[in-house]
Amino acid sequence: MSAIGLAPAAAQEPFRAPEPGDLVGQGPGHHTVTVLGAGPAGLCTAYELGKAGYDVTVLEARFRPGGRVWSIRGGTEETDLDGETQRSTFSEGHFLNMGATRIPQGHVTLDYCRELGVAIQAFPNQNANALVNYTSETPLTKTSMTYRAARADTYGYISELLQKAASRGALDDVLSADDKQALAEFLKDFGDLSSDGRYLGSSRRGYTSEPGAGIDDGTRLPPPPALSDVVRSGIGRNFGFELENDQAMMMYTAVGGMDQIYHAFHRRLGDRVRFGAVVTSMRNVPEGVTVEYTHGGVGRSITSDYVVCTLPPHLVARLRTNLAPDVLAALRAPKAVASGKLGIEYSNRWWETEQRIYGGVSNTDKDIREIMFPFDHFHGDRGIVVAYYSTGKRQEIFEPLSHRQRLAKALAEGAEIHGESYTKNVGPSFSAAWRRIRYSESAWASWSSKSPEYKLLLQPADKIYFAGDYLSHALSWQHGALTSARAAVAAVHARAAGPR
Amino acid sequence: MSAIGLAPAAAQEPFRAPEPGDLVGQGPGHHTVTVLGAGPAGLCTAYELGKAGYDVTVLEARFRPGGRVWSIRGGTEETDLDGETQRSTFSEGHFLNMGATRIPQGHVTLDYCRELGVAIQAFPNQNANALVNYTSETPLTKTSMTYRAARADTYGYISELLQKAASRGALDDVLSADDKQALAEFLKDFGDLSSDGRYLGSSRRGYTSEPGAGIDDGTRLPPPPALSDVVRSGIGRNFGFELENDQAMMMYTAVGGMDQIYHAFHRRLGDRVRFGAVVTSMRNVPEGVTVEYTHGGVGRSITSDYVVCTLPPHLVARLRTNLAPDVLAALRAPKAVASGKLGIEYSNRWWETEQRIYGGVSNTDKDIREIMFPFDHFHGDRGIVVAYYSTGKRQEIFEPLSHRQRLAKALAEGAEIHGESYTKNVGPSFSAAWRRIRYSESAWASWSSKSPEYKLLLQPADKIYFAGDYLSHALSWQHGALTSARAAVAAVHARAAGPR
Structure with a gap:
């Protein structure tokens, strides 16, 4: 953008319509x-x-x-439309972005960060080490697996299936011989398939212990679930998210809080x-x-x-x-959309030390919908986890609850995904349901x-x-x-x- | 890890074999x-x-x-085994990680960062806005497209193909009716397919102008290339990289240089x-x-x-x-592997302002192999781009060249991918071929x-x-x-x- 400042520019420029990152000109007269x-x-x-x-x-x-770009810090106080008052006691330097928390690279928001000198940093919008856990009545019900493993298995099996169909000639009306050869090469890499075109698991699923020194070639996860289990359980149901124009990495956020x-x-x-x-x-x-x-x-x-x-x-x-x-x-x-978050400050960073998760999002179809791990204070002594960020019907379940009730539900559901550590070392917390926040009364x-x-x-x-x-x-x-x-x-x- | 410090602990603990992030104990006697x-x-x-x-x-x-964890800064001087001396004049606060530059979440390297108090930050190991450009003799030869568009098109068409094959019954021996239905749901989302199972392009490909105010629903890219062109051109040939156990996001790096x-x-x-x-x-x-x-x-x-x-x-x-x-x-x-990098400091950040690329990697099959954009100093007035990071045969082409020759080749190839800006505002640069660096004589x-x-x-x-x-x-x-x-x-x- 051009010259900054509220004082009119010395030399007047003719007005022109604003373009991304550029709005200049001075109106005639006093308005x-x-x-x-x-x-x-x-x-x-x-x-x-x-x-x-x-x-x-x-x-x-x-x-x-x-x-609605609201960063909750120690001292933030809010009384919602139901009359409940929360007063945040989050630790110095820690915050919860209750509203906007991420910026895609194409958005003019970044131009304003540049123009205004607001520092930005990467926002981990997906993380191979975060977890997926869905509750539908399928073979992998209520099983936590890493996004990494879910992705390896899903990509592996769909690659195997497509390779099988193509090699059987089932797509010969749309694929030439050259196409088929190129496709086979792609699928072998994309699915990490065996030489005979099968998905047999992959190092891409991750390790319980990383390969290391000497003869230590690491401890792999157990073999992958069967093809049918992976497909029917829909563990890849959220993979489209990271492909969306507004959500694909790299994503950014303002250092120290979006506000x-x-x-x-x-x-x-x-x-x-x-x-x-x-x-x-x-x-x-x-x-x-x-x-x-x-x-x-x-x-x-x-x-x-x-x-x-x-x-x-x-x-x-x-x-x-x-x-x-x-x-x-x-x-x-x-229509006023229901959406809200609850943030929990933990007095340790179990997600890093125990689960090797540095930022990113765990996905579930429980009411909490997702858990977002902090993108700052890595290796620190504490951090704020977004214990739910839910929208629509799932948020409507949290909306009428008191903060204490919301916290209890968030802890219970989170523990089913991330285990015991989720309920330990719990410090201050804060929540909001945007439809119950004065002057907004809507998430969007x-x-x-x-x-x-x-x-x-x-x-x-x-x-x-x-x-x-x-x-x-x-x-x-x-x-x-x-x-x-x-x-x-x-x-x-x-x-x-x-x-x- | 446990207590830090070189002085023996007051209370002696029995030695135990080191575990990730934990090596304690004191040896008997003086050694x-x-x-x-x-x-x-x-x-x-x-x-x-x-x-x-x-x-x-x-x-x-x-x-x-x-x-080999070597961060080049202003003042770094090195004479290689061919006798050429380079003296870096990179600007204050800017650096080039000539060797190690990224850390996976599972690596003990992060434990040492924690133990030693070395700040870490996200390393953008892939970026939807970075470019792919390959030179093989195919329909999309020498075409730069965003990773985002290449991914949308590749995922779209493979989803269409698999959906077609499954719906034709070509996989009925391995997919039950339930499987097929679940698969169809997944593929529709994963490929952003039309209701009749076709890939017709997608907002996931990105926009030349983002959707904005009022009636502005953005300017989409031209329609996608045909299925056969996408498959045969292999624009997805590098997608496996971001799935690898050691390369999947989130990835991290040390703030201010890996050294x-x-x-x-x-x-x-x-x-x-x-x-x-x-x-x-x-x-x-x-x-x-x-x-x-x-x-x-x-x-x-x-x-x-x-x-x-x-x-x-x-x-x-x-x-x-x-x-x-x-x-x-x-x-x-x-065997001593050939690998090396060349970094160019630009006196503007054209990749951010003109191409909306904030970090990440462009991929090519040219000799430069990849271009890595800086992960720091976002929105600053300058930045260091890794103009090549090549290994093996591709690096062997750069290895015998003088720095000036390497730079010329890197600029020429980079400009074919990222356009004119690549050759403008070029400031200091520095390169190394690890096999020609004294005391290493090998990349790995x-x-x-x-x-x-x-x-x-x-x-x-x-x-x-x-x-x-x-x-x-x-x-x-x-x-x-x-x-x-x-x-x-x-x-x-x-x-x-x-x-x-």
Whole structure:
């Protein structure tokens, strides 16, 4: 991106639409914009408008930036909508990313990390040493095996099967002799097949004791399960995840907590961000838009030329507004997705010392769905494990529980996967169910970008512009919020630069 | 591992054989051991013997620890055996791991990092955004495509093929109806197949522009190549690599250069390590073993109860010794493998800003074989790219070239894969061919652990013990050197503790 800073550039550049990593230019004249919300969309909007010379005010109900990008640290306190208060006692330097935790390489989020000087590091989105454990009624039910072994067995057997079919001539209508030879070479390597095309196990499954000195060629795992057991048990059911465009390694994260990105935005914006400002109404008026809010118990009002509203849409619909009925209906259209996490700080790092797991994710079809191991403090004396990150129906089971109940369930299910160590050396913990978190009440929005409601909200409601990841093709991603913000900025700027 | 430190523990524990991450105990009486070489095997030997109370001296010809674990920084100077001197002018804080650069999670190397307090970080051993480019005479010849796209296409088509074969009944002798249904479910996800079981491309191939705000659903890559083109071109020929036990993610490396591990060993050993000590002879004598060496041009001699010799075996065979002919023959048996790297410091990070590649490896069948992108200094103003890491025949092409010639070839081949940026902003560079590096003369040893020569060297030659990765089932890995050292320590200790 180009020159940083809120002061207008000395030499004025003509405005051009933002491109990835590049939004420059200065609006003509003096324009005021109130931005509602200091999450990724709101802060990005204010930052980019500020660059272009706009007079920006950000109203944020919370006393922190980042919105759903929320890193829980020692001292974090939250009372959920059910009235339960949690106060984190996580150790100094440790944190739990309750919301966004990973960044794909293609996302503009990384450009902002670069521009804002936020350090990034690798995020272990898969790990051959993590475990898979599924509960369906199949031969491998409730068996923990490493992702490494599950992958070796699955790839091995599908390679054996395809090689067998091709060599039988079953695919001769689509494979030439050359194709078949090339395919056989690939499958032999991909499945680690024997010279006669069979999968008989592989060193790729891993060892219980690594090969070492002298005559020690290691202790291999027991022989693999039978082909039918592997296929029917579906131990490879989650392999598609690491192939997805947004999830394939390498993945990254902000060093020290994802919220560091939004603290960096906030530092650039300074006191233009007003924390503790709870918006109560928003109305298009002849002079622009008037927003009413409470701040420290006192009712206040601000009128500006434009508003960019980045609050969750269903919460906007609850404000006192003069929005048209179709706009209000559109704001109510996205469904609030249930999702949440629970983090446990252990006072040892058993996953490293006992199970040789350095970061990454164990997968299950239990309610906890997955266990994420820490990507920092390797070899330290403690660490925070994400004991569940569940979404939808599985999260709906955790949502109504008290934190203590959630913890008990997470420990019980985790222990079935990772064994006894899972329930020992348990220190502080913290959980949230995003639908029960004030000012969010949703993990993210579920709806269709093809719906008329979606399309309606892409248009301003007079001088009110909407932005957020819910108005993007990257739902739930910071990238969606940031690109949506950039689109709103471009729209405001195009209008301000043209006839008013 | 247990208590650290060279001073004998106050309370003596009975010796027990080293286990991964754990070697304790104190030898009875006073024993002297001379360790030849301050690479991983030598330093680990001295460190562990020191823990157990032995009086250890390490002789190292170089003026640095680490041996083939060699991190090139600004100021590194080396004259190779052909007489060419390179002097690195890499920027402060940047380095090139000329030898070992990655650590699998199962290796004891990580235990030593933990014990010695050496910080580790993720090593991106594969990256969906890195490129594959192969030169064989096939439809996709000399085409750069992302690893992501190559994987989506390969997995997609093999899934389509297997689904087709299974649905035709071609595998009914090995797949039950239940198996077939489970397999179909897996393949649909694994290959991202259409509802009728075909691979028609996939968002997993990636985008030229990521989906973003509003109606922007991204710009997909062109449609995939045809099935036959993908199969015959073998774009998946390297996919097995990331499945190998020693190479599967997550992989790790030492922060700031792999040599940090051996600087940490050295700090524990202090002046017990004598740098610049070039061993010239080693003889079993009635009092133990006498080693002659030159130090600062002066001939010196040291006699100790035992020697643990960790020098490369073919260099040991050149010393003046009184070793038996079969031992000498065994030392000459391992073949010296050709391998080497060339690192280029660029004064921008075009791979991140232009190609969205954050670490990882591009693969080719050109002589450079692979290009490794830096795992540190993300978003910085410069970085060191490993422009080739080649082994065997491909390295033999680089080996006789001058550094300037190597660089020219690396830039030309790299540019064919990564485009014009590869040849711009080129700063300092450094290369080495391990067979031409004094005191190593080999990247690693190639031989069989089943050979009688291998087995012979597992036994001491009287009071001389041999150790090194060449005496392990982890050839070329630090783990091999470290476990071999631990085995030598155990053998020396068992002998010293018993009747002499």
